[in-house]
Amino acid sequence: MTLSESAAAPVDEVVLEAVGLTKHFPVRRRLRDLFSRTPAVVHAVDDVSFALRRGRVTALVGESGSGKSTVARLLAQIHPRTAGDIRLHGTSTRVRGGRRFRSYVRRVQLILQDPFASLNPVHTVRYHLTRSLRIHGNAGRGAEDLEAALGKLLTRVSLTPPERYLDAFPHELSGGQRQRVAIARALGADPEVLLADEPVSMLDVSIRLGVLNLLQDLTQRLDIAILYITHDIASARYFADETIVMYAGRMVEGGDSETVTQRPAHPYTRLLTDSAPDPERITGDGAGAAAGADRGQGEPPSLIAPPSGCRFHPRCPHAMRRCTTDLPPRLDIGDRPGHWAACWLYDPDTVAADAPGSAAPDADPTVPPPAPAVARDDTATPREAR
Numbered sequence: 165m166t167l168s169e170s171a172a173a174p175v176d177e178v179v180l181e182a183v184g185l186t187k188h189f190p191v192r193r194r195l196r197d198l199f200s201r202t203p204a205v206v207h208a209v210d211d212v213s214f215a216l217r218r219g220r221v222t223a224l225v226g227e228s229g230s231g232k233s234t235v236a237r238l239l240a241q242i243h244p245r246t247a248g249d250i251r252l253h254g255t256s257t258r259v260r261g262g263r264r265f266r267s268y269v270r271r272v273q274l275i276l277q278d279p280f281a282s283l284n285p286v287h288t289v290r291y292h293l294t295r296s297l298r299i300h301g302n303a304g305r306g307a308e309d310l311e312a313a314l315g316k317l318l319t320r321v322s323l324t325p326p327e328r329y330l331d332a333f334p335h336e337l338s339g340g341q342r343q344r345v346a347i348a349r350a351l352g353a354d355p356e357v358l359l360a361d362e363p364v365s366m367l368d369v370s371i372r373l374g375v376l377n378l379l380q381d382l383t384q385r386l387d388i389a390i391l392y393i394t395h396d397i398a399s400a401r402y403f404a405d406e407t408i409v410m411y412a413g414r415m416v417e418g419g420d421s422e423t424v425t426q427r428p429a430h431p432y433t434r435l436l437t438d439s440a441p442d443p444e445r446i447t448g449d450g451a452g453a454a455a456g457a458d459r460g461q462g463e464p465p466s467l468i469a470p471p472s473g474c475r476f477h478p479r480c481p482h483a484m485r486r487c488t489t490d491l492p493p494r495l496d497i498g499d500r501p502g503h504w505a506a507c508w509l510y511d512p513d514t515v516a517a518d519a520p521g522s523a524a525p526d527a528d529p530t531v532p533p534p535a536p537a538v539a540r541d542d543t544a545t546p547r548e549a550r
């Protein structure tokens with residue numbers, strides 16, 4: 165059993181990378197579609213790229229249906245990808261079961277939202293953890309090694325003394341304790357990456373913080389890279405080093421968590437932050453005039469026929485003609501290193517050619533556009549971030 169508190173590997177080293185990751189799910193055809201040349205697909209994830217680093221938490225934030233769980237399942241190699249690449253320590257990986265899949269899973273573990281569903285109710289904590297340790301070759305040589313490894317796992321997730329929990333069944337534990345067992349089971353593989361898909365959303369608000377603190381502690385002590393998937397952008401600020409925002413299958417904004425959550429640049433991120441009030445937030449648009457009305461409303465689009473151009477344009481109060489036709493690239497915002505948004509508002513030429521809001525669904529000339537980030541730092545010029 166290793167669970168090593170690694171000292172040798174450099175912090176910030178990229179462990180796992182998504183490169184142009186794309187997933188289209190086929191849609192069952194209806195009779196009238198049979199003669200169509202292009203089969204219908206759900207554009208669940210399109211061109212998603214980011215890196216998970218040792219000892220760091222990256223949050224993937226977005227509304228329900230934005231593609232977050234699909235990204236996690238692609239990275240866990242549960243779904244085959246349609247296009248793009250997954251690189252583990254720089255090496256392209258595609259595994260479909262068998263020994264190579266087991267070896268991948270040993271390094272990249274997925275934690276699901278519902279710990280009750282992921283733990284078999286007829287088996288004890290001891291069974292679940294022993295199985296994980298054995299499958300991943302971390303159970304040691306004999307009964308004593310195994311007992312020590314079990315104790316270490318439970319201590320690692322603060323379920324102490326271990327003997328109190330080892331022979332308990334899942335229904336005898338609270339939701340938070342069950343999620344800790346699920347995390348301990350993932351740690352039984354001694355992984356380098358944890359993909360945590362909404363790990364606290366099914367838990368009582370009062371115990372969420374404890375589980376998030378535990379995950380944060382693991383990144384620091386074990387140098388694990390964590391992908392934290394959530395629809396709660398406020399928790400990303402607290403918990404993640406970096407935050408990436410997804411809308412309708414595409415990444416729309418990214419940067420360090422403090423900046424993305426406190427100075428959101430993309431109108432969609434602003435919509436998200438408005439629905440998760442945070443008294444400390446600096447709005448970045450002067451007096452915060454027309455907050456709410458100026459953020460965009462409506463429903464996410466169909467992913468079978470997603471909107472052309474920027475997928476957010478049908479909801480965006482600042483949409484310009486170009487937003488309806490051209491996909492915006494990642495543009496540097498210029499307020500903090502690494503802060504970008506895929507939004508034409510940050511391209512001075514586009515804004516000069518067409519007034520923000522001119523192609524908005526219910527264009528309201530009284531609603532001011534968001535202050536472009538360049539106004540916060542005159543020395544910076546937006547430029548393509550990739």
Ligand SMILES: Nc1ncnc2c1ncn2[C@@H]1O[C@H](COP(=O)(O)OP(=O)(O)OP(=O)(O)O)[C@@H](O)[C@H]1O
Nearest residue numbers: 189206208226227228229230231232233234235467
């Ligand atoms: N196996 C599948 N077959 C067809 N479509 C799918 C499949 N899995 C996901 N989708 C679709 O892909 C899109 C993205 O779903 P996904 O679950 O990744 O979003 P999400 O952001 O994780 O949402 P939630 O927070 O509700 O889980 C949705 O439109 C969903 O209906």
